[in-house]
Amino acid sequence: MNIKPLLLSAAFAFSAQMIPMSASAEILAIGPHAKVLKKANLPTHGQSMKQVKKRFGPAQRIKVSKGKVTKRNPKITRWDYSGFSVYFENSHVIHSVVKR
Numbered sequence: 001m002n003i004k005p006l007l008l009s010a011a012f013a014f015s016a017q018m019i020p021m022s023a024s025a026e027i028l029a030i031g032p033h034a035k036v037l038k039k040a041n042l043p044t045h046g047q048s049m050k051q052v053k054k055r056f057g058p059a060q061r062i063k064v065s066k067g068k069v070t071k072r073n074p075k076i077t078r079w080d081y082s083g084f085s086v087y088f089e090n091s092h093v094i095h096s097v098v099k100r
Contacts, residue, residue, distance in 0.1 A: 042084055042096035049077075049091045056081060 043052045053059075059079035069075045077088040087095040 042098070043086050043093045044096070045093055047093045049079075049088060052079070052086055052093065056086075059086075 043056065059081060061080040063078045063080070065076040067073065074089050076094075079086045079088070083099055085097045085099065086093055087097070
């Protein structure tokens with residue numbers, strides 16, 4: 001009996017379980033005026049500052065990280081809107097966060 005194919009298939013099955021699965025979700029705001037916010041209503045990962053400003057308008061408040069900007073320590077900027085905040089690394093979206 002050749003054991004190599006058996007070991008190979010076992011290794012493949014194990015590694016397939018280790019691959020993270022992607023998921024999408026809706027964000028539910030709980031409160032007196034509960035509503036479901038879909039990801040389409042927020043800036044998405046990779047969009048530029050220009051694209052966000054064009055779609056959502058100017059931010060109500062802008063906060064820029066302090067300190068020396070290096071390759072390992074990029075500039076992080078937060079744009080605050082009435083219902084959410086957008087975090088940028090250099091000039092591209094890395095996260096959008098809904099305010100509660």
